Amino acid sequence: MTNSLFQPWLVPALPLAGMAINGLFGKRFSEKLVAAIALIATGCSFLVACLQALLLVNSGSPMLEQHYGTWIQAGKFTVDFGIYLDHLSLIMMLVVTGVGFLIHIYAAAYMHHEGGYYRFFSYLNLFMFFMLVLVLANNYLLMFVGWEGVGLASYLLIGFYFLKDSAANAGKKAFITNRVGDFGFLIALFMMIQTFGSVHYGSLYFNPGLVNALPLEHSTGILTMIGLLMLVGACGKSAQIPLFVWLPDAMEGPTPVSALIHAATMVTAGVYMVARSNPIFSRAPIALLAVAVIGTLTSFFAATIGMTQMDIKRVLAYSTVSQLGYMFMAAGVAAYSAGVFHLMTHAFFKALLFLAAGSVIHGIGGEQDMRKMGGLRKYMPWTFYTMATATVAIAGIPPLAGFWSKDEILWQAWSSPYGSKIFWAVGVITAFMTSFYMFRLLFMTFFGEYRGEAAVAHAGHDAHGGHGHTPHESPWMMLGPLVVLAALSIFGGFVGAGHRFEHFLDPVIQKVEAHRSALEVEAAAAPMTEEPAAEKSTELALMATSVIVALAGLGLAWFLYIKRPELPARIAAALGGLYTLVYNKYWIDELYKAVLISPLLWISTHVLWQSVDQKIIDGSVNDLAVTARDVSGVVRQQQSGLIRSYAGWIAAGAALVVAYMVWMGTR
């Protein structure tokens, strides 16, 4: 780097400094100063990130690696502190710092007069630090540092309102569920160390790379195992089946946290991990298939729940799970760049949706139940217009951002050699549901008549006392980020037009066609031989299908929630058990509790502790204990408080031992 002032390490280091300053001294600072420190830290981080991005793109080299010394060394195994900047981490870095900065601005107003203002921003900056470590690390172990670190930040922020048991529980649940995933990640790391002796991206993947150097017929098994174990980690962090249960509960955190961590950045880490490990996954078709299947199932499953929820943040939470499923689907058909593209556009519109939802909640005094909203369009027009933009974007209606990325995923699901018509079909049905539940949310919130009991000041989830009377628009400091994100939701998709985004990621995504077995190549060759024109027409037909389903979802939502608002309740009643099942999220939480948690606690208490430990093991020591009780009488007499007697005992003991030794030695 020519300019020594703008080292890449500054990108994560600045938020860390912000965290340290606010964390150590913030208690004595005014709210303005706390916010200023946090904003300057993230803002400067964003600026340096932009500069780094420009330098890298202009340099023409595919990547930049910087080492900052050794972290762990044991025998021949070493792990560095280092930064690895290529086109993939560059996109992640810009999304994290950019969206992160906008959300910091919003939060500065949103968290106004909340207790623990400095604590909030110190945690938020801590999150930024770990997230940037995650995406900029030059090796998997350092990625793991960020990986667990964002889990910690998430734990702290979900539990920010720790006086509420539900918040404290949600934080703990998130951390422990993530640890289940981390367990998989750790085993993947051990396997990698054992097989390759290294966890550095550079030595694993490039020139020629230890992974590439392995003959395919010897490595598929081990790479499949590594891939599947990484997937376990990714499922934890990105809330995929079966580890998604923590994310809806995570909505207990303040809304800016939901936007930043549980929508735009942290939860996409799993997608980043799969994309980063593409040389492994592309050589392990079974692992890849598992990614696609889990992603497809999750996207469908979460969307069905999203259609029934009444809490505005919960709808968005299930929507996030569902959209992450899309990204996994894309990665699973080896269309990594499509997954990352959707990751980026999703970061724009989902962050916007959450921030707008926060603005709504803020404006009506902490209420989150959509049944108590309605008609808010005229009270908070800016919030409405920006949220409507995001809704159109996520529904996949052209030409907004979501259309481009979702369409790319569906096309890849259909056409990729790893794809399948089934993935595509489920994806299209999910797209319909997505459009439906999002417009349902928009209509229930902003259209019709205001149904809230405005006079009652709710001290609900985001306890905003004193805002209760009539719904009101939020301050400009909150609306500004909404407007910027709305612009990104409109225009952000154009970078993907003409496969520009895909080509940008080309240096990162390795082509492994040559390595595939002859049979697979033959199978894959079939669609390749299609005429380009025919392919183009298929692509256009598919595109039309996804637009039609999106509009159909919009239409249905309009019919049910604007035209005939009495119908949804009747439909729900008619569906009976099925509706109850979906409304209660398939009772997955209850199932986990009954099958995993309760038995674990019961066995630990009644079997392991009270029976094995106390009765069997310690009971066997009982004979000793009985003797001990007799001896204790003797010992008690010795507690005379005179040091002479203790010293005497010590000396006597030692003397006895020596005497015994002498006797043994001379015998």
Add this chain to the structure above:
Amino acid sequence: MIETLLDHTVLNPWVLSLTAFVPAGGALLIALLARRDRDVRWAAMAVSVLTLLLSLHLPAHYAEVAPTNSGVYAYELNVPWITSPNIHYHIGVDGISMWLVVLTTFLVPFCVLASWKSIHDRVKEFFILLLLLETAMIGVFISLDLFLFYFFWEATLIPMALIIGIFGHERRVYAAVKFFLYTMIASVFMLAAIIWLYVQSGTFDFVELQQKLASGALVLPGSASLWLFLGFFVAFAVKVPLFPLHTWLPDAHVEAPTAGSVLLAGVMLKMGTYGLVRFNLGLFPEEARRNAPWIVTLALIGIIYGALVALVQPNMKKLVAYSSVSHLGFVVLGTFSFTQAGLDGAVYQMLNHGISTGALFLLLGMLYDRRHTYEIKQYGGLATPMPVYATLFLLITLSSIGLPLMNGFVGEFLVLSGAFQAHALWGILAATGVIWSAFYMLWLYQRTFYGTITVPVNATLRDADMRERSVLVPMVVLALLMGVFPAFWMKPIDASAGMILKAHGPQVAMVQVMKDMVHK
């Protein structure tokens, strides 16, 4: 003259002895002091700080002295002590025992501070015992003569049993006697093994014995090496404590005063794991390898079982005690994985556990000083009245559950990685520990600090004061430093662990290769 004074190398042969015996000397001085509690406390503080400063000489100049002498031990001193039997005052440290000495000298000043107010009866006796205990513990880590080692080993028992028995809580006598007898009886087996070795070889000298055994100059008849191995093993396994020999530990911890718990968990358990590394691996490498499968099985049971039992404890001190069973299981697992990463990690984990569990007991002691109970039910919502304390507790919790960039992660990761290399299943089973530890610690944290106050008196608890902060902050800082810059500690450990693994390693490997060839 002045050059000689300034020349730190003058100190080299004496620094270990000084470090070991300054506390005992201090104890003697305190015994002569008048019975004024304030003076006694300050004197104990001065002595323990002086010892800490002296011990810092060890790592500061380790690199200069490590290559001398036998090539393995630094700051060595070997003088005859008793001629018949042939007992030498032979001391020295390698990269492993050096850090354990420093861990001991580091923890004692905090124990003094922690006992400042909570010990108010027989203050003089308490600090005398504490300092005598320090001498004995350091002695264990520096002895290179088996008799000397055994002497210090047993010498730790008496002051610790008295600290528990006199200064502990309700069932202190029961706990003290259980502790004393349990570990004493186990040590008898080690004594028998030591004597047997002496009768066979005519020496108590560890280095000499090791050479004789390795070179074949001393051939052990029949199954003798197995019995010797087991003799040492039982003594150490009880001390660790390895499942199922652990039930003395929760009782001892719950009843012990804070300083007792800190030293018990922080240092005395490491005497067991240190013994395994130094003697079981050092003297009987082949037996160690042969017996590794069942030892590791016990360690794995300990890791999971200890964690699950910790999970459901209603008493916080018992919870932490059972978590120690789990953490120490990691140390034994790493030790018997016979991999560089595993052994490095095991030793690092000994230090980490000393810091993080030591700090946890200090934290619990502060709570006890305020409320006189360890029942988790009695707490809840403490983050509101005690924010600083809650933050420090959280940081130590994170260290204990092995969050990356904290010390616990480095050790845990290396142990697991090594175990996985030795046997994939070992690594996989042990790695479930990352889930369990998060579960029991975060649940403890939630029940203690989050939510609203349920017991009214808790609303008025005072936050950590300056004395308490000055105890906890250095611990937290050290936990962070050891997590971010582990190389400083790891370098000497790595070198010495490599030496231990090298002993007989290639030969055994060759035997194995030949066996395999025969089988084929």
